[in-house]
Amino acid sequence: MNEKRACDVLAYAAASAREMYVDPSVYASHRLLATMERFLGFLEEEQYNDPFFSELRKSINDNILLVMTDPEKFGDFLSEVVEKVAHKSFEYA
Amino acid sequence: MEATQALKLIKGRRSIRRFTDKEISKEALTDLVEAAVWAPSGSNAQAWEFVILGKKDKELMNRMVAFLPGVSEAPAAMIWLCLDRAKEKAKAGKLGLDVMGVMDISMAAQNIMLMAHAMGLGSCVIGSFNESVTRIALKLPEHVTPELLLILGYPAEEGFGPPRPPVQQNMHWREFGAKDI
Numbered sequence: 001m002n003e004k005r006a007c008d009v010l011a012y013a014a015a016s017a018r019e020m021y022v023d024p025s026v027y028a029s030h031r032l033l034a035t036m037e038r039f040l041g042f043l044e045e046e047q048y049n050d051p052f053f054s055e056l057r058k059s060i061n062d063n064i065l066l067v068m069t070d071p072e073k074f075g076d077f078l079s080e081v082v083e084k085v086a087h088k089s090f091e092y093a
Numbered sequence: 094m095e096a097t098q099a100l101k102l103i104k105g106r107r108s109i110r111r112f113t114d115k116e117i118s119k120e121a122l123t124d125l126v127e128a129a130v131w132a133p134s135g136s137n138a139q140a141w142e143f144v145i146l147g148k149k150d151k152e153l154m155n156r157m158v159a160f161l162p163g164v165s166e167a168p169a170a171m172i173w174l175c176l177d178r179a180k181e182k183a184k185a186g187k188l189g190l191d192v193m194g195v196m197d198i199s200m201a202a203q204n205i206m207l208m209a210h211a212m213g214l215g216s217c218v219i220g221s222f223n224e225s226v227t228r229i230a231l232k233l234p235e236h237v238t239p240e241l242l243l244i245l246g247y248p249a250e251e252g253f254g255p256p257r258p259p260v261q262q263n264m265h266w267r268e269f270g271a272k273d274i
């Protein structure tokens with residue numbers, strides 16, 4: 001990841017940390033998902049080949065707005081994301 | 094315009110967050126702001142200011158997007174709706190500063206979004222942004238505060254409309270809770 005993209009990650013994390021202090025708490029989850037989505041986008045720019053990353057990014061894009069329309073499904077989706085990342089992570093064990 | 098057409102326009106506007114690469118002309122952006130300034134204004138303060146970023150400002154918008162939730166890439170244009178607090182205070186006093194100025198900005202934003210929809214543009218209103226970042230990026234003077242951001246462009250997605258409950262659910266005739274006249 002180049003320095004500009006690293007700065008982008010820092011920018012979003014910093015702005016999110018500030019706004020999460022006043023936003024409704026569920027938007028903390030939303031912002032962390034959005035951080036993941038952006039990070040995954042930067043990985044795509046670096047042409048990582050593992051389809052896991054692009055599929056996870058698409059999944060986040062498809063579901064992130066559930067925070068506004070269906071909080072229960074949004075909660076389920078958060079669990080699903082953790083499980084997906086866990087399965088991937090333990091491939092490296 | 095007939096009432097049914099107006100309602101169709103209002104219902105047809107959806108929040109759009111992804112746009113094509115097609116640019117929005119300076120004339121079209123000017124028309125949008127023209128629509129904005131015809132919004133009602135408490136005490137006729139008209140203390141709104143509009144900072145517009147367009148096709149020449151892609152990199153600046155990308156820098157701002159890095160800090161913004163709900164936006165993943167620079168749109169074709171941004172309109173930052175700002176309040177001149179000195180003017181608002183002079184014309185509308187404390188009530189203006191506390192409440193009316195922001196209401197004026199909100200009504201102006203709705204005018205822009207409806208006008209944009211009528212012009213085939215998509216838009217999304219964003220209220221969660223960092224004021225300091227915005228001040229730095231737009232070089233706002235101290236007495237001018239950013240209140241709302243509209244991102245705009247030609248839609249690259251269908252907006253989705255969360256359903257509304259039957260309107261009667263939120264209507265009260267003469268007194269709260271009375272569901273009929």
